[in-house]
Structure formats: C-alpha cells, structure tokens
Amino acid sequence: MDEIDRAAAVRDIEQLKARYFRTMDTKDWAALESLFTPDLVADFRDATPEHQPAMLIRGAKPYLAALAPMLADVVTVHHGHMPEIVVESDAAARGVWAMEDWLWPGETSPLPFRHLHGWGHYEETYRRIDGIWRIASIRLTRLRVELS
Amino acid sequence: MDEIDRAAAVRDIEQLKARYFRTMDTKDWAALESLFTPDLVADFRDATPEHQPAMLIRGAKPYLAALAPMLADVVTVHHGHMPEIVVESDAAARGVWAMEDWLWPGETSPLPFRHLHGWGHYEETYRRIDGIWRIASIRLTRLRVELS
Amino acid sequence: MDEIDRAAAVRDIEQLKARYFRTMDTKDWAALESLFTPDLVADFRDATPEHQPAMLIRGAKPYLAALAPMLADVVTVHHGHMPEIVVESDAAARGVWAMEDWLWPGETSPLPFRHLHGWGHYEETYRRIDGIWRIASIRLTRLRVELS
Numbered sequence: 069m070d071e072i073d074r075a076a077a078v079r080d081i082e083q084l085k086a087r088y089f090r091t092m093d094t095k096d097w098a099a100l101e102s103l104f105t106p107d108l109v110a111d112f113r114d115a116t117p118e119h120q121p122a123m124l125i126r127g128a129k130p131y132l133a134a135l136a137p138m139l140a141d142v143v144t145v146h147h148g149h150m151p152e153i154v155v156e157s158d159a160a161a162r163g164v165w166a167m168e169d170w171l172w173p174g175e176t177s178p179l180p181f182r183h184l185h186g187w188g189h190y191e192e193t194y195r196r197i198d199g200i201w202r203i204a205s206i207r208l209t210r211l212r213v214e215l216s
Numbered sequence: 217m218d219e220i221d222r223a224a225a226v227r228d229i230e231q232l233k234a235r236y237f238r239t240m241d242t243k244d245w246a247a248l249e250s251l252f253t254p255d256l257v258a259d260f261r262d263a264t265p266e267h268q269p270a271m272l273i274r275g276a277k278p279y280l281a282a283l284a285p286m287l288a289d290v291v292t293v294h295h296g297h298m299p300e301i302v303v304e305s306d307a308a309a310r311g312v313w314a315m316e317d318w319l320w321p322g323e324t325s326p327l328p329f330r331h332l333h334g335w336g337h338y339e340e341t342y343r344r345i346d347g348i349w350r351i352a353s354i355r356l357t358r359l360r361v362e363l364s
Numbered sequence: 365m366d367e368i369d370r371a372a373a374v375r376d377i378e379q380l381k382a383r384y385f386r387t388m389d390t391k392d393w394a395a396l397e398s399l400f401t402p403d404l405v406a407d408f409r410d411a412t413p414e415h416q417p418a419m420l421i422r423g424a425k426p427y428l429a430a431l432a433p434m435l436a437d438v439v440t441v442h443h444g445h446m447p448e449i450v451v452e453s454d455a456a457a458r459g460v461w462a463m464e465d466w467l468w469p470g471e472t473s474p475l476p477f478r479h480l481h482g483w484g485h486y487e488e489t490y491r492r493i494d495g496i497w498r499i500a501s502i503r504l505t506r507l508r509v510e511l512s
Contacts, residue, residue, distance in 0.1 A: 071368055072219055075375065079223065086298035089314060090337070093359055143360050145335040147297045147314055149443045150382035166385060166443055170335070172360065187441040187466070189386070211389055212439050212468065220367055227371065234446035237462060238485070241507055291508050293483040295445045295462055318483070320508065 069158055077155045080201045081163060081194050088203065089146050097136045104128035104203050105195055111207040116184065117215065141174035148190065161194040161201070167208070186213040217306055225303045228349045229311060229342050236351065237294050245284045252276035252351050253343055259355040264332065265363065289322035296338070309342040309349070315356070334361040365454055373451045376497045377459060377490050384499065385442050393432045400424035400499050401491055407503040412480065413511065437470035444486070457490040457497070463504070482509040 069077070084103055091100040104110075110131045112123040125131045146169045153163040171184040188210035195204045217225070232251055239248040252258075258279045260271040273279045297314040304310065319332040336358035343352045365373070380399055387396040400406075406427045408419040421427045442465045449459040467480040484506035491500045 071372060075223065075371065076219060078375070079226070082298075083300060086300045086312075086314075089298050090300070090312065093314075145316075145359050147316065149297065149445065150378075150385050152379060152382045152386070164382075164386065166382075166389075168441075168443065170360075211441050212466075223371065224367060227374070230446075231448060234448045234460075234462075237446050238448070238460065241462075293464075293507050295464065297445065318508075 069155065073158070074155050077158070077161060077196075077201070078153045081153050081155075081161055082151055084194070084201050084203065085148055085151065085163075085165065085192075089148055092146055093144050095136075095139065097132055101128050101132045104131070105197065108203065109205040111205070114188075114210050115186070115208045115213075117213055138179070139171075141177040142179060143170075143172040143174070145170045159196040161196075163190075163192050163194065165190040165192070181215045183216045184213065187211045188213075217303065221306070222303050225306070225309060225344075225349070226301045229301050229303075229309055230299055232342070232349050232351065233296055233299070233311075233313065233340075237296055240294055241292050243284075243287065245280055249276050249280045252279070253345065256351065257353040257355075259353070262336070262358050263334070263356045263361075265361055286327070287319075289325040290327060291318075291320040291322070293318045307344040309344075311338075311340050311342065313338040313340070329363045331364045332361065335359045336361075365451065369454070370451050373454070373457060373492075373497070374447075374449045377449050377451075377457055378447055380490070380497050380499065381444055381447065381459075381461065381488075385444055388442055389440050391432075391435065393428055397424050397428045400427070401493065404499065405501040405503075407501070410484075410506050411482070411504045411509075413509055434475070435467075437473040438475060439466075439468040439470070441466045455492040457492075459486075459488050459490065461486040461488070477511045479512045480509065483507045484509075 088100065088103050106128055108128040108131055110125045113119050113121065115123060125134055147167065149166040151163055151165050153161060155161045167188055167190055169186050173179040173182065188208055191207045191209065192203055193205045194201050236248065236251050254276055256276040256279055258273045261267050261269065263271060273282055294317045295315065299311055299313050301309060301311040315336055315338055317334050321327040321330065336356055339355045339357065340351055341353045342349050384396065384399050402424055404424040404427055406421045409415050409417065411419060421430055443463065445462040447459055447461050449457060451457045463484055463486055465482050469475040469478065484504055487503045487505065488499055489501045490497050
C-alpha cells in the first residue's frame, strides 16, 4: 500500500470506531452490529471485576443478542482515545485504544451495581470485506474499575 | 475533491475544533469568536436539564456576548472525542463529536449549581470562507448531566 | 515539506504521544524512555498544587529515574485529546494537547495524597532524529487539580 492508501485506511478505521462508540451509547443496535464481521470475537471478561467467562462471545449476532437486553435500561458512555492503528495489508489491521466508560443502570436493570466507572485499553483487529473495514475482534483490558 | 484535499479538510476541521475547546477553557474569547461564522447558530438548550429557550442563540457576536460573562467566574473543561467529519464540498462539511464537560462555578458566578458534569454529542456544520474553515452551527445533545 | 509529508509527520507525532500515554500507564519504563530525546526537558512543576521545583527535570534518563520509583505503587491513567500539532520543518514540530489524568497511590506510595484528578494542557516540542520523532520537551499546565 502507498502512503495515501495507508492514511485512508487509518482514517476509515478511526471512523469505524467512532461509529462503534456512538451507536453503542445511543443504543442503535442494528447499526452497531453492522460494524462487526459476522465471526466477531468479543472478549469482555476483564471489563468488570468478576471476570465472567460468559463475557467472551463469538459472533456478531450472539454478541448483540447478549448486549442489547443487558444495556436496555442502562445509560452508557464510552469514550476512546489515542488510537494506535497498524495497517497490515489492504484487508487486515490491528489497533489499541485507550478508553474510559461509565454505566448507570436504571431501576429495571439486572446489572449487579449502581454505577460503573472504568479505564483501560481496547485491543482490536480489523478486516476489510467488500471494501468496508469492520471490527473482527475486540478485547478490553482494564487499568482500573470502580463499582458502587 | 480528491483524497488529499479531503483529508486536509478533515484535519483542518479537527484543528478548528481543538482551538474551540482550548480557547473556551482558557477564556480567550476573541480567539473563540473568530472560529465561528458571523451567522453562527448555537443551540445549547439541551446542555443543562432546564432546557432554557435562551440557550438558542443566533450570531457569533451575540453568542460570545452571552457566554463570556456567564463563564467569567467558572472553571470549565470541555473535551471532544471520536470525530465523524463528512466533507460535503470544498466549502461545506458536517460533523459529530462525543464530548464530556465539567463546570466549577466560583463564588460570584450566577450559575444555579455548584458543579456540572456532562456527557453528550456535538452536532455541527462547518463552512469554508476565504479558505478558512469555521463553525457555522453547533448543537449539543446529552447522554447524561449531573448537577450538584 | 509537501502536504503528504506534513500529514505523515502529524500522524507520526500523534502515534508518538499515544505510545507515551500507553507506556506510562502500563509502566513500560524502557519503552517510555525511548520516546524522548536524550536532552528532554520535562516541566511538571504545575502538575500538582505544590509547584515543587524538583518537578523540572533535564534529561530523559534522570526523568525516568525520578518517575519510575514515584509511580511504582500508583495506578495511573493519562488521556490526551484534541492535538494541535505544528510541523515547523522535517525535523522540528510543536504541539498542544488537552489532557485528563488520575492517580491512585497504593499503600506503599510516598505520594502525599490518596487520589489526584487533574485537567490541563501539555505544551510540547518534538525533534526527528534518524527519521524518528521524539518528545524533546514537555510542560504540563493545569485548568484544575483535585486532591483528596
């Protein structure tokens, strides 16, 4: 890839992640699902202190099927920072993002806390399918999580 | 526009928004005003829970005339994240930014709270006049606001 | 420099700062030191309210020699936002970053507070040596610091 194509790929992937955050926090679940490859590997076992094995999910549809009801009555904010995107080819890339998130479960939420405030990093891979970059895997590691 | 011009426009608009945040939080009001088109539409009716109609202001000068005294005795921090900039032509663009802000009014401030902490999105339009991108409209929507 | 080289320099410097944050918060001290020029000027006198003269340090090795033990038992998160990078030549640049940081000292930490939460700006200069951009000077100014 030449310098222009590489820069365009980085920008496309940064936009992809921007849509990930926006559709997550505005609960646009169909749009969120479209950002993943069908065989997505979503590893959020480290997202909360309990390290539940169930937080490792394979497949974009199963991931959304778990996520959407879990967050139905939760106000969420997820912010991403300081991307380090490495374009490996015209169809494969990987990246690390710093992050901060907040969850405020409502009264009907099954989540076992009143508030979550977390900091950490996303480690992700990306694949370009039919010209469009998608998130192929996402893993969240934590620097700190505060639960109340 | 070709790919290089488009990428340059995105970068210029991201720099414009960076100056918006820095001049706002360092209270450099003349520099802040220069970032807007004269016919700016500033819609902050959703910025606080009261949804005051007065928070919709037309014109860069009237906006600064309202903002500068309101924030004279307030420490503010505004952070923007994850821009989604769409360049529509060589003179028009639009964008969405995730955001977080904090306001700490001082003792002489007329603001009716001791602290504001908010999260949301800016929806903006941009116009290029005499080769320089400016903010033509800005609207803030909220995911959550905490007042104390 | 032409537009493509300039854009590449900005991206390289943004990646440099991303590695600065990641290596700092994951305590990868050798990698962090490699991001600085040997004659680094690190001015953190304004980082905490005490304005200690000792927080101005010259040299990447002395800076790391002071920083690593100070943070050995501290969970830290540093986030950077809204870069304004000015490329002055193919070997010199400067930049401003908005920032937010959190420090949570552990029980064995000598830091004289239980928690620090701060907001401010980094003002930095960069030099390119043997084709690689490095941080040549870094100064942190504050909008607000909360200590508890």
